[in-house]
Amino acid sequence: RFPGRWVWTSAFVLLTFSSGVGFYGLSVYLQAFSRELGWSVASISSATTFFLLVGGISAIPIAKLVAKYDVRWIVIAGAFLGSGALLCMQFVSERWHLFVVYAVYALGWSASGVGPVTTVVTRWFETKRASALAIASTGLSVGGIVVTPVIKRILDTQGIEAGSPWLATIWFIGIVPMTLLFLLPFPHQLGWMPDGERATSKEAPTLSGTPLAVAVKSRFFLMVAIGYIFAFGAQVGGVQQLVKMVEERTDRTTATLGTVVLSLFSIIARFTASRAIARLDMTRFTVLIAITQGVSLAIIGMMNSSVGLLIGIALFGCTIGNMLMMQSLLIAQRFGVLDYPRIAARQGLISFTGTAGGPLLLGALHDFAGGYRSSYLAAGACSLVGALLFSLAGSAGDD
Numbered sequence: 001r002f003p004g005r006w007v008w009t010s011a012f013v014l015l016t017f018s019s020g021v022g023f024y025g026l027s028v029y030l031q032a033f034s035r036e037l038g039w040s041v042a043s044i045s046s047a048t049t050f051f052l053l054v055g056g057i058s059a060i061p062i063a064k065l066v067a068k069y070d071v072r073w074i075v076i077a078g079a080f081l082g083s084g085a086l087l088c089m090q091f092v093s094e095r096w097h098l099f100v101v102y103a104v105y106a107l108g109w110s111a112s113g114v115g116p117v118t119t120v121v122t123r124w125f126e127t128k129r130a131s132a133l134a135i136a137s138t139g140l141s142v143g144g145i146v147v148t149p150v151i152k153r154i155l156d157t158q159g160i161e162a163g164s165p166w167l168a169t170i171w172f173i174g175i176v177p178m179t180l181l182f183l184l185p186f187p188h189q190l191g192w193m194p195d196g197e198r199a200t201s202k203e204a205p206t207l208s209g210t211p212l213a214v215a216v217k218s219r220f221f222l223m224v225a226i227g228y229i230f231a232f233g234a235q236v237g238g239v240q241q242l243v244k245m246v247e248e249r250t251d252r253t254t255a256t257l258g259t260v261v262l263s264l265f266s267i268i269a270r271f272t273a274s275r276a277i278a279r280l281d282m283t284r285f286t287v288l289i290a291i292t293q294g295v296s297l298a299i300i301g302m303m304n305s306s307v308g309l310l311i312g313i314a315l316f317g318c319t320i321g322n323m324l325m326m327q328s329l330l331i332a333q334r335f336g337v338l339d340y341p342r343i344a345a346r347q348g349l350i351s352f353t354g355t356a357g358g359p360l361l362l363g364a365l366h367d368f369a370g371g372y373r374s375s376y377l378a379a380g381a382c383s384l385v386g387a388l389l390f391s392l393a394g395s396a397g398d399d
Contacts, residue, residue, distance in 0.1 A: 002196035003184060004124045008136045010182035011117045014075065015139030017174030018113040020147025021167060022082070022105075023140070024259065026051065026359075027243045028148060029089070032155045034244065039095065041244065045363025047098045048240055049356040054106035056352025059115050063345030066116050071185045078111025079175040086168040090161040112175050114140075115348060117183075118328045119341040124187050126194040126337075130329060134274030137325045141270065141317075144263030147174075149256055152243075156252070209336020215343050220334055223393035224327070225347050229354025231290050231323060231386030234379035237358025238297050238316065245300075245372040246309055254306045258313050265317030273322050282333055282396040286326045287387045293319035294383030301376025327351070333396040358382075 030044045065074050085105035092098050118133060125132040151170065154163040184190065193199045215221050242262070246255040277285065296319065299312035331344050362375040369375070 002192060003182075003190060004132070004187070004192075004196060006182040007124045007184055008121055008132045010178040011121050011136035012139040012142075013178045014112065014117050014175055014183070015114065015137060016143040017147060017171060018109060018117075018143070019140040020143025021086070021151060021171045021174070022109045022113065024144040024148040024239065024263075025151055025167075027240045027259075028152045028155060030240060031244050031247065032160055033092070033098065036160055037093075040367060041241075042360075042363045042367045043095060044098070045240070045359040047095070047102050048359040050099055051102040051106045051109075051356075052236065052352050052359075053356040054103050055110040055113075056349045056356065058107050058110045059345040059348045059352070060342075062111050063115060063119075063341040066119055066341045071116050071120055072179050072183050075112045075116055075179045075183060076176055078108040078113070078116075079172055079179070080108070081105070082108030082112060082175075083168040083172040084108075086164055086171055089164040089167070092160070112179075114324070114328075115341065115344060118344070120183060120185060122328070122332050122337050122340055123185070124194055128195050129332060130277045131274050133325055133328055134270050134277075137321060137328075138267050138270055140324065141263040141266035141321050144266070145260050148259050148263075152256060152259075207336070207338045209338030209340065210334075210343075212339040212342045212346070215335045215339065216346055220393045220396070221343070221347070223389050224330055225350040226354075227286075227290070227386045227389035227393070228327060228347070228351035229386075230382040230389065231293065232351050232355040233358035233361070234297060234382040234386070235293060235320060235323060235358070236355045237360075237362040238300070238376060238379050239320070240359040241362045241366070241372065241375065242313070245366075245376075246313075248372065249304050249309065250306050254309070258310060261310055261313050262317040262320065265314045266321035269318035270321035270325060273325070277329070282326065282330055283390060283393055286323075286330065287390045289319050289322050289326065290383050290387035290390060293323065294380040294387065296380075297376050297383060298380035301373045301380065330396050 026048050030048060033039055033044050034041060081104055085101050085108060088101050092101060121132050121136050122129060151167055154166050187194055188199050191199050242258060243255045246258045296312055296315035300309060300316060303309045303312055327347065331347060332340060335343050362379060365375040365378060366372050
């Protein structure tokens with residue numbers, strides 16, 4: 001049988017742990033370090049900004065390695081780096097310690113996260129790419145539902161010192177076994193073509209698509225990349241500050257429920273979109289997602305009740321998974337698979353550079369204004385700027 005289903009299953013599992021311990025986990029670590037060490041939100045937010053910046057920069061050399069070598073060894077190397085960094089969190093006592101740990105952690109997260117995993121999925125699927133990426137990237141949301149509450153409970157009950165070895169273990173076990181067994185780098189090596197047709201030869205097929213040098217000079221690439229600076233900056237900043245914001249306005253139980261609601265609605269919206277995306281203009285759909293994200297962040301900023309916050313968080317969740325998924329689909333649809341890992345890495349570097357400012361901006365506005373209302377209203381405005389830039393990119397199907 002066509003082993004593509006095992007490929008997207010392994011991608012799903014990898015992204016579950018990469019997001020649950022990594023992306024969504026950053027919000028939990030922010031609150032834990034603030035609570036245990038008494039550090040300000042702005043100072044810890046700058047560490048989160050540094051994490052995302054290192055992750056974005058490191059994606060460029062990692063993409064070159066993914067294009068040249070078996071992706072499994074790159075992901076496993078990332079698993080070792082990430083586990084080591086999580087283990088060292090127990091020794092953090094000064095702010096500069098956190099920056100060192102986050103630098104190593106960012107390298108591991110980048111090597112075992114979205115870039116390498118989506119590259120493999122795009123190699124295995126062409127006509128079914130949207131559905132395959134939707135299934136695989138659902139792991140990003142499942143991580144927030146299943147894994148993040150576990151690590152939050154570990155840190156809430158045991159603290160950072162006793163809890164960090166558990167985080168390292170969860171990261172390593174969640175990534176390494178599935179990578180070794182099922183994250184198969186190319187279909188032709190096993191006698192398959194993308195989507196399940198039998199290959200006549202195990203020689204590498206000629207890949208179609210736009211060269212990197214041409215792609216990065218196009219208006220589509222530039223408008224999408226700059227648009228994602230604003231869209232991801234708003235999204236990542238909103239997610240990373242979410243736990244602390246909800247705890248400030250309500251309580252820990254509501255904060256934990258908020259992370260679950262965020263991830264649950266991300267899953268529902270992503271599967272709904274995956275069924276309809278083939279019939280939609282991908283660029284216009286991305287504009288709609290960015291507008292919805294802006295509205296939801298404004299709602300979160302204005303609400304103080306548990307019910308109001310959860311409604312805003314649910315609407316915000318509908319945008320999270322689809323926004324990330326659409327970046328991969330837009331690049332693959334417009335530029336093909338020839339230089340996909342390198343083009344995606346360049347996009348990631350640009351968007352992560354902007355994304356890195358999101359947590360810093362929201363944290364600084366929180367400390368300046370004494371609350372999160374201005375932070376989330378600013379994030380909502382950034383999302384609308386992103387929507388405008390996406391609308392100027394043109395269709396993903398243009399030559």
